[in-house]
Every structure is written in C-alpha cells, then in structure tokens.
Amino acid sequence: MASLKTSLSERYTAVAILLHWLIAAGILALIVIGLLMTQFQSTIGPMETFSLFQLHKSIGITVLLLAVIRILWRFTHKPPSLPADMPPVEKGAAHGLHWLLYVLMLGLPLTGWAVVSSSPFNLPTVLYHLVPWPDLPILPHLANKGAVSHVLGWVHAYGAWTLIGLLVVHFAAVFRHQVIKRDNILARMVPGMKLGGRRQ
Ligand code: HEM
Structure with a gap:
C-alpha cells in the first residue's frame, strides 16, 4: 500500500507537465486544421486553405521541436511509477501506448515535413510568417518527387488517423482512472x- 500511496502522490516534473500540455494543444489544433484544409477545401475556399496549410506547417514543426525536447527529458528524468496495484498487463498496455504516442509525435511531423519537402509546388515554409524553415535534404531534388510526395501524404494521413485512434484510447484510460477506479492519476x-485517490 505504501508504494501505491507514493506513486499516486508523486507528480510529473514541471517541465514534463508543461511539455505535455503544450504538445497536446498543438496536436489537437493540428488535427482540426489538418482535417479542415484537406477534407473541407471546397467549403472554406482556396485562400483560407492556403493559410491553414501554412499554420499547420508552423504548429507541426513547433510540435516536432517540443517532442524532441520531451523525449530527451523523458530519457533523463524518470516519470512517477504506475500504481503498484495495477495488473502487469495493464502496465504493459499503458507503457506500450505511451511509446506509440511518442513514435507518432515524432513520426507525424517528420512525414509532414517530408511531404512538403518533396512537393512539386516548391512552396517555401516560413514558420508563423517569420522564420524560414528548410526542406529536408534529398527530397526536393528527386526526379519523381510528385509520386513520392503523394505516397508520403498518404502515410501522413493514415498516421494522423492512427494517432486520433490512440488518443481516443488515451482519453478512455484517463476517464477509467478518474471515474471508475477513482485513483486520481490525472492529478499527476x-x-x-x-493529489491522491479515493483509496488512500
Ligand atoms: C503531430 C504533428 C501533426 C499532426 C497530428 C498532423 C495532422 C494532420 C492531419 C489530421 C491531416 C489531414 C489528413 C487527411 O488527409 O485526412 C494532415 C495533413 C497534412 N499535413 Fe499534417 N500533421 C502534423 C504535422 C505536420 C507537419 C510538421 C507538416 C509540414 C511541415 C504537415 C503537413 C501536412 C500536409 C502537407 C498535409 C496534407 C497531406 C496531403 O493531403 O497529401 N503536418 N496533417
């Protein structure tokens, strides 16, 4: 019981908490903007679609940089452990889900950046209309870059849908902890x- 109490009364570091919520807000904005600019182009018009693409690229690169910092932080700062009474299979699932989220947190911005770098439109990326951002190497010079960009766009879109699915599972797990198990793990x-749940 002592270790249960300890793990549930221990918070993530302030840096980990800040990065978590900044990245979460960025990802939610990217999903909404990404769907608007690809699925609702005819409703919102070409100029607005163009602006949304630029905003999507800016927030996406910001999320990439924050995700790199977050992963470095995660490797150098041990997070509070999961409740001791959690069955091993649930602990495995939680760790697996968190690592998949990290993979997509990096993989999605990288594939998005690759789509833009291989795009036949050769549009420059200027983050928030202020900071010029380079293309990835090699991709802009490919002979068949239109086809490459198309495949990468497909990978990016399916990756985004996978992330949406994993986020639903993540929310469901938090809901289960707060409302059913009532161990208040969210407070960490x-x-x-x-801090502290019903069972303490
Ligand atoms: C965590 C980061 C990111 C998330 C969650 C995300 C999410 C999305 C979503 C939901 C879509 C619409 C998918 C669909 O067609 O149904 C999309 C499309 C797109 N995103 Fe991202 N994105 C991210 C990062 C980036 C970055 C960093 C860039 C570029 C620098 C980028 C460039 C694009 C482009 C060009 C498309 C259109 C792809 C196509 O239609 O071929 N994304 N993104």
Missing part, C-alpha cells in the same frame, strides 16, 4: 490539482 499531470 495537472498543476494545482489535489
């Missing part, structure tokens, strides 16, 4: 929220 990631 929310600054100011009172």
Whole structure:
C-alpha cells in the first residue's frame, strides 16, 4: 500500500507537465486544421486553405521541436511509477501506448515535413510568417518527387488517423482512472490539482 500511496502522490516534473500540455494543444489544433484544409477545401475556399496549410506547417514543426525536447527529458528524468496495484498487463498496455504516442509525435511531423519537402509546388515554409524553415535534404531534388510526395501524404494521413485512434484510447484510460477506479492519476499531470485517490 505504501508504494501505491507514493506513486499516486508523486507528480510529473514541471517541465514534463508543461511539455505535455503544450504538445497536446498543438496536436489537437493540428488535427482540426489538418482535417479542415484537406477534407473541407471546397467549403472554406482556396485562400483560407492556403493559410491553414501554412499554420499547420508552423504548429507541426513547433510540435516536432517540443517532442524532441520531451523525449530527451523523458530519457533523463524518470516519470512517477504506475500504481503498484495495477495488473502487469495493464502496465504493459499503458507503457506500450505511451511509446506509440511518442513514435507518432515524432513520426507525424517528420512525414509532414517530408511531404512538403518533396512537393512539386516548391512552396517555401516560413514558420508563423517569420522564420524560414528548410526542406529536408534529398527530397526536393528527386526526379519523381510528385509520386513520392503523394505516397508520403498518404502515410501522413493514415498516421494522423492512427494517432486520433490512440488518443481516443488515451482519453478512455484517463476517464477509467478518474471515474471508475477513482485513483486520481490525472492529478499527476495537472498543476494545482489535489493529489491522491479515493483509496488512500
Ligand atoms: C503531430 C504533428 C501533426 C499532426 C497530428 C498532423 C495532422 C494532420 C492531419 C489530421 C491531416 C489531414 C489528413 C487527411 O488527409 O485526412 C494532415 C495533413 C497534412 N499535413 Fe499534417 N500533421 C502534423 C504535422 C505536420 C507537419 C510538421 C507538416 C509540414 C511541415 C504537415 C503537413 C501536412 C500536409 C502537407 C498535409 C496534407 C497531406 C496531403 O493531403 O497529401 N503536418 N496533417
């Protein structure tokens, strides 16, 4: 019981919490903007679609940089352990899900960047209209870059749908902990929220 109490009364570091919520907000914005600019182009018009693409690229590269910092932080700062009474299979599932989220947090911005770098339109990327951002190497010079960009766009879109699915599972797990198990595990990631669950 002592270790259960300890793990549930330990918070993530302030840096890990800040990065978690910044990246979460960025990813939610990217999903909404990504769907608007690809699925609703005819409703929103060409100029607005163009602006949304630029915003999507800017937020996406920001998320890439934040995800790199977050992963470095994760490797150098041990997170609080999962509750001791959690069955090993659930712990395995939680770790597996978290690592898949890290993979997509890096993989999605990288494939998005690769789509833009291989695009036959050769549009420059200027983050937030301020910071010029380079293309990835090699891709802009490929002879068949239109086809490559198309395949990468497909990978990016299916990756995004996979991420949406994993986020639904992530929300469901948090909901289960808060409402069914009532161990208040969410407080470890929310600054100011009172730590400790019903069972303590
Ligand atoms: C975590 C980061 C990212 C997420 C969650 C994300 C999400 C999405 C989503 C949901 C779509 C629409 C998929 C569909 O067609 O149904 C999309 C499309 C797209 N994204 Fe991202 N994106 C991310 C990062 C980036 C970055 C960094 C760039 C470029 C620098 C980028 C460039 C694009 C482009 C060009 C498309 C259109 C692809 C196509 O239609 O071929 N994305 N993204």
